[in-house]
Amino acid sequence: MDWFYAKGILILSGINLMAVLGLSLLTGFTGLFSFGHAGFMAIGAYAAAFIGVNLGLPLIVSLLAGGLVAGIVSLFIGRFTLKLKGDYFCIATLGFGEAIRLVLDNVQVFGGARGWPGIPIRIDLWNVVLINLAGIVFMISLVNSRHGRNMIAIREEELAAKTIGIDTFRYKMISLFTSAVYAGIAGGLVGYYTGFLQPKMFGMTKSTELTIIVIFGGIGSVSGSVLGALLLTALPELLRAFALWRLVAYGVAVIFIMISRPEGLMGGKEITFRGILRAVGFGHKHSKAREV
């Protein structure tokens, strides 16, 4: 396997990881399932490409702007759907994701269903890694603050969260907004890596893939999401030798993990430096995996 090929897979993992980190906050820490996050990716992708190509702004600014646009759209969606209970929110996001794809399919400004070619390629492994590191640091700081704890409280027992004074609606909005910004940035990365955008890239399959990675990696674990994104993006590539059967093998692998470890790879636990030190024989007998 040559380096160029491996690098490509790593970049794709990084792009997925960015979207998964955001979804992990919403699904893993706040307990809200979304099957429309590819919609936020699409918004971010087209917005970032538009801003970069037409206004000539630097990469990082266009990515952030793309994320911000996705975030702003999420505030409108959240305003109307986050008062819905559990499953209904999930169905609303599913509808949203498909609606975004269909709108982009039919609006000719960005090339419609034929796609938008000729976006300058500006993504390399180093900047994907840097952006992801920033994303991981931000996410870990967030979930370990009072804000993160309030979101976890909503996941655990929403009524009790209200009675200890947590504005649950506000925190669901913050969670949705943050996750949409992450998805938007991930979308921007897609455009600047492949140089081509097409609405079909952001369909239901993409949304479900992201949710599968979050659950596979483990609900309520940032390191689980990282592991999940790396493994599940690389897996279909490693299975290329099986040709048509590779997606079947992928499905079987996911089902096998969910049966043998229903809580996901890391379920509620994190990999920490102290834990690694202890695992290799240094450090004190502190907890290897910290409870979230």
Add this chain to the structure above:
Amino acid sequence: MDILEIRDLTKTFGGLTAVENVSFRVQEGSISGLIGPNGAGKTTIFNLITGIYKVTRGEIAFGGRIIHDLEPHTIANMGITRTFQNIRLFKRLSVYSNILTACHGNASYSVADSVLKSRRFRTEEKCLREDAVSLMEILGLAEWQNHIAHSLPYGLQRRLEIARALAVKPKLLLLDEPAAGMNADETQQLMHHICRIRDEFSCTVFVIEHRMDLIMGICENIVVLNFGKKLTEGPPEEIQSNPQVIEAYLGKEARIGA
């Protein structure tokens, strides 16, 4: 002074009237009780006070302010917290995390503070952690701090729920059947805890309970509900000998041999 005043409170669910024209007051600093047979509307009143249900008619005033049209979290932050009849802990979190989460109101750092690890973040977070630890010590939960909430024995889960409510620093603490499922020993301990909480946290306690030993043992004033209406109200000795209350609980005296 009255910390809580309920005036002509009515709550209907469709055609069913769960609470009808109930009025009473809870005195500041007291331990008061709310009793009545099953289905009398006791928990409904708690849900109305905490804003979980919306009031159909009537008023609820807390410290002189009308609160019945506020959101539950606003009411909580004003100083009313509660426990639930069917325990609602953050089940998969540790004892420590349960309490720490509830301490959140004593910090005000922003998301940016937590990412940048600013001085404000560090000092406030340190305070929160100290608050949580001291609460665990006061309620005798310190040795269980790393246990997952739902793995605790039942009595401790109840106590943890009270600790979590106290973390919000309430002025009025509502306890919904805190002794349910407890044996006599645990109930004694709980009574002791409730009195201590009232004194040490200088809050008012309003408790729903079916265990008459607890109610009669610690309450200064008792409100009796029956079929959604207030039957009577008064100090324990008076309630114990009130024929209406006895009738509501036990039915009318049967005439033997008639």
